[in-house]
Structure formats: C-alpha cells, structure tokens
Amino acid sequence: MATAARENVRGAVPYRYPPGFERNLLWFAFRKFRPANPILLFQHLAEKYGDLAHYKIGWHHIVFLNHPDYIREILVVQNDNFIKERTVQRTKMLLGQGMITAEGAQHRAQRQAAQPAFHRQRIPEYANMMVSEADRMRERWCNGEERDIAIDMMHLTLNVVAQTLFATDLRDEANELADAINRIMGLYNFLVMLPAAEWLVHVRPPGLAAFVRARQRIDAVVYRMIAAHRQRHSDRGSLLDMMIAASPDDSPEAEQSLRDQVITIFLAGYETVANALSWTWYLLSQNPECERRFHEEIDRELQGRVPTFDDIPRLRYVEMVVAESMRLYPPAWAMGRYARADFRLGEFFLPAKTTVLISQFVTHRDERFFPDPLRFDPERFTPEAKGRRTKLTYFPFGAGVRQCIGESFAWMEGVLLLATIAQRWRLKLVDGHRVEPEPLITLRPKFGMKMIVERRRAMSSEQ
Numbered sequence: 001m002a003t004a005a006r007e008n009v010r011g012a013v014p015y016r017y018p019p020g021f022e023r024n025l026l027w028f029a030f031r032k033f034r035p036a037n038p039i040l041l042f043q044h045l046a047e048k049y050g051d052l053a054h055y056k057i058g059w060h061h062i063v064f065l066n067h068p069d070y071i072r073e074i075l076v077v078q079n080d081n082f083i084k085e086r087t088v089q090r091t092k093m094l095l096g097q098g099m100i101t102a103e104g105a106q107h108r109a110q111r112q113a114a115q116p117a118f119h120r121q122r123i124p125e126y127a128n129m130m131v132s133e134a135d136r137m138r139e140r141w142c143n144g145e146e147r148d149i150a151i152d153m154m155h156l157t158l159n160v161v162a163q164t165l166f167a168t169d170l171r172d173e174a175n176e177l178a179d180a181i182n183r184i185m186g187l188y189n190f191l192v193m194l195p196a197a198e199w200l201v202h203v204r205p206p207g208l209a210a211f212v213r214a215r216q217r218i219d220a221v222v223y224r225m226i227a228a229h230r231q232r233h234s235d236r237g238s239l240l241d242m243m244i245a246a247s248p249d250d251s252p253e254a255e256q257s258l259r260d261q262v263i264t265i266f267l268a269g270y271e272t273v274a275n276a277l278s279w280t281w282y283l284l285s286q287n288p289e290c291e292r293r294f295h296e297e298i299d300r301e302l303q304g305r306v307p308t309f310d311d312i313p314r315l316r317y318v319e320m321v322v323a324e325s326m327r328l329y330p331p332a333w334a335m336g337r338y339a340r341a342d343f344r345l346g347e348f349f350l351p352a353k354t355t356v357l358i359s360q361f362v363t364h365r366d367e368r369f370f371p372d373p374l375r376f377d378p379e380r381f382t383p384e385a386k387g388r389r390t391k392l393t394y395f396p397f398g399a400g401v402r403q404c405i406g407e408s409f410a411w412m413e414g415v416l417l418l419a420t421i422a423q424r425w426r427l428k429l430v431d432g433h434r435v436e437p438e439p440l441i442t443l444r445p446k447f448g449m450k451m452i453v454e455r456r457r458a459m460s461s462e463q
Contacts, residue, residue: 015342016349018063020045020054025062039333039439042066042359046366052346061354063345066363068392070345074337074356075392075400082337082356123408126164127309130413133159134420135306143455146430150449153277154178157270160413165269166262167238168225177221181267183214185440222262226255239265265406271442272331273410277417278449279329280322285429285451287376294321295426295456298419307419315415320378322414326396328376330360333443335398360396361443369393427451 025041042064045053051067065071074082137156141147155174162170170177229240230250243261247254284291297317307315339354365373369390370380379385397404404410429435430450438446 013342013349015351016347017054017061018052018345018348019049021056025055025057037439039359039361039437042334042357042362046362052348061351062357063350063354064357064359065345066359066366068363068369068390071358071363071392071395072399073345074358075398075402078343079400079402081340081343083340084336084338123412124309126409127307127312127412127416129163130160130416131306131308131420133163134417138421138424141425141453144452146450146452148448149281149427149451150274150278150445151178153274153281154182154270156417157274157277157413158266160273160417161266161269164409165239165265166225167240168228170221170225173221176217180214180217181271184211184218185444218263219259222259222266223255226258226262267441268404269406269409273413273417275329275331275442275444276322276326276410276414278445279443280325280414280418281427281451282429282435282445282449283325283328283376284321285427290321290376290378291426293317295422298422302419302423304423306423307416309412309416311419312412312415315419317378318415318419319411320381322411322418323381323394324376324378327364327370327380327394328374329437329443330364330396331442332396332398332404333361333437333439334359361437361439364394364396366393422456424456426454426456428454 045055045064046066051065051070053064053066055062055064065074133156137152155178158174158178159171162168162174225240226244229244240262243258247258284294294317297315301311301314312319335358337356339350339352339356341352343350343352343354364370367373370393392399397407397410428451430452433450434447435449436446438444
C-alpha cells in the first residue's frame with residue numbers, strides 16, 4: 001500500500017498519506033477503471049482501503065473520504081482551509097462566478113443577497129405555483145402512453161423555478177433551455193478531462209464548439225429575462241428582483257455577474273429536483289408495497305383535492321419516499337475540496353493543494369450506516385430512525401457553510417409535485433428499458449426514464 005511519509009518543503013513535520021494505490025491513477029485509467037465513471041473508482045477505494053484512501057493523478061494528491069467524522073472535519077471543522085476543487089472550477093465555463101463556484105467574500109455576498117428568497121416565511125408562497133405547474137403537466141398526459149419521465153420532470157421543475165424564484169413564464173422557451181443544458185451535460189466528462197479546456201473554448205475545437213453554441217442559447221434566454229425585469233421595474237420580491245436590487249448597475253460586468261448568479265440557481269434549482277423525481281418514480285415502480293402506501297397516504301390526506309403547503313406535514317410517507325430515493329440516487333452524487341494549506345486528517349498529515357473527494361452515492365450505500373443498503377426502504381426516514389443516525393451519513397444537500405441554500409424549497413417541491421401527479425397517475429417502467437445512473441454534474445438516468453403512465457381511479461368528481 002502507498003502509505004507514504006516524506007519531509008514537507010519546510011523540513012518540519014513529515015507528510016503522511018492514507019493507504020491507497022501504489023501506481024498513479026493514469027496507469028489504471030486505461031486498464032481497470034473508466035475515467036468517465038468515477039463512482040466505480042470511489043466504490044473500489046472504499047471497499048479496498050476503507051474510510052480514507054489516497055491516490056495521485058499526475059503530480060496531484062487526491063484523498064477520498066467515506067466516514068462521517070472525516071466528512072465533518074473537511075466540510076465543517078476545517079472549512080476555512082478549503083475551496084472548491086478543479087472539477088467544480090471547470091463548471092465556471094457554464095456557471096461563471098455563481099454561488100456554486102464563487103469563493104470567500106464573493107460567495108458570502110451572493111448567498112446573503114439570495115437568502116431572503118429562501119426564508120421559511122417565503123417558502124409557503126411558492127407552494128401554489130408548484131402545484132399549478134404539476135397540475136398542468138398531469139392534464140396533458142394520456143392513459144397508457146409512453147413518456148420519458150426524465151424529460152417531463154426537467155420541464156416541470158424548470159417551469160417551477162422560473163415561476164417561483166424568477167417570476168418569469170418560460171413555458172415557450174423551456175424546450176430550448178432544456179435542450180441546451182442537455183447538450184452541455186452530454187459534454188461534461190469531455191470538458192472535465194480535456195486539458196486547458198478554459199483556454200481551448202476560445203479556439204472552439206469540435207466538442208467545445210457545441211458547448212459554446214449551447215451556452216449562447218442559455219445566455220440569450222437569461223439575458224432576455226433580466227432585461228424584461230429591469231424594464232418593468234418589478235417589485236414582486238422574487239429572487240431575481242432581489243438580485244437586480246443588489247446590482248442596480250447595468251454595466252457589462254454587472255450584467256455578467258447577474259447572469260452567473262441566475263444561471264447557477266437555475267441549474268441547481270431545476271436539475272437536481274428533476275433528477276430526484278425521476279429516480280423516485282423509478283423506485284416506486286420497482287417496489288409495489290411502497291408504491292401502495294405512497295398512493296394510500298395521498299388519497300387519504302388529500303381526498304381528491306390538490307395539495308397545499310399546509311398538507312406537507314401530513315404527507316410524511318411521501319417525504320420519506322423522497323428521502324430514501326435521494327439516499328440511493330443522490331442528485332449531488334459527489335463533492336470535492338482543495339486544500340489551501342497543509343492539514344491533518346485523523347492520523348495523517350497532508351500537504352496544501354491536496355484534493356479531498358467525498359461521495360454521497362458511496363456513503364449513502366455504506367452498510368455500516370444503512371443495513372441492506374441497496375433495498376429501497378422509506379422507513380429509514382421515520383423521525384425515530386433519523387434520530388438514531390449519525391450526522392453526515394446522509395447529506396444529499398451537503399453540509400457546513402456551503403450547504404444548499406434551497407434545501408427547504410427542494411423538499412417542499414418534491415413532496416408537492418409527487419403528490420399532485422400521483423393523485424391521477426401511476427407510473428410503470430417500460431419493459432426492457434435500461435436504467436443506469438450517469439454521474440455528470442448531477443446524477444442523471446443515462447438512458448432517460450421511459451415509463452407508461454396509467455390513470456388511477458378517480459377520488460372525487462373533481463378528478
């Protein structure tokens with residue numbers, strides 16, 4: 001094993017690395033692991049080396065963590081020593097300096113500006129818009145038809161984010177936006193692996209030319225939305241209104257910064273929830289008893305009327321279903337940090353510029369924390385079960401100062417959208433459809449999610 005110790009540059013305390021690969025990962029890349037699927041690598045490291053594993057890519061040190069104590073150490077205790085790592089920095093090619101990629105004072109300022117839109121007093125205001133969008137979608141479905149639910153959920157959550165956070169109707173442009181983002185997602189691994197992609201984007205080789213065209217389509221929609229809000233001097237209190245108020249200057253630099261913030265929240269706000277919903281429909285279709293309890297609760301609590309914010313506390317099993325779905329298929333499947341200075345982690349001493357990687361996908365499936373981990377069991381998320389569980393064995397929204405600002409929004413959205421659609425419909429996976437997670441910026445179903453929609457019996461005259 002590669003437990004290494006050598007003098008650091010100051011000749012003081014020797015660095016000591018966790019066990020891991022003796023060879024550089026570049027040697028393995030074309031032999032055992034597929035570079036495009038890092039989940040396979042992370043699972044191997046956890047199985048073979050335990051809670052801490054070390055390897056190198058070229059001259060870069062990488063440490064993979066798979067224990068809540070170490071995860072807390074990086075995300076909470078020593079947070080000030082870490083910034084986002086290279087893979088996240090590459091997303092600046094799309095997101096710019098938005099809340100996901102910004103660091104330090106810039107990140108704090110953006111978060112502070114956006115915080116009022118996610119305050120618990122504002123969240124209930126969004127519920128009716130969410131339900132209205134879900135109702136429109138369920139009215140368009142036809143009994144027995146085959147649909148790609150992954151695409152449907154993308155369009156649904158995109159419209160929800162546009163209506164709630166940005167007070168904008170993007171239904172006419174939803175397909176354009178979704179297609180452009182899908183194009184970028186398809187290029188994600190290429191962009192991450194390509195050396196000097198940030199520079200080559202200006203030269204536009206074939207792959208990057210497609211990326212630039214897709215980004216331009218997204219930018220056009222976002223800039224039109226910002227311009228429309230400025231022209232009508234909106235004061236509806238939407239997140240976009242707050243962002244514009246915090247940036248009244250309409251200089252090119254200010255507009256670029258505003259664009260970065262908008263597109264970041266758009267991607268984070270619709271992409272993650274859409275994937276969570278797609279995986280939830282799939283898991284329900286594969287677990288009939290859970291699906292039965294899910295529908296029974298919705299029918300019992302709603303009695304045929306559309307859900308409201310006040311119904312959420314009564315839809316406990318629906319929320320448990322969402323939570324268990326995000327355990328097995330967390331939309332944010334991994335996260336990374338880059339050390340500014342030397343640091344200690346347990347018995348190991350690691351140098352500045354070390355990259356630390358953490359995977360929700362792997363930790364959520366660890367049998368130490370979740371017995372029989374591959375079994376879909378919403379009962380893992382009863383209040384009693386959650387109270388017994390060690391913190392940071394389940395962290396779909398991250399942790400620490402960079403925990404997702406929209407977590408409460410996302411929980412409410414997931415419950416309300418599922419409940420609204422499930423009142424009318426049961427979804428059944430198309431026979432033979434291949435289901436495989438694809439770790440891109442988020443965890444997407446690689447081949448979509450082809451399902452048959454079956455109308456449920458009416459619960460009231462309204463239905």
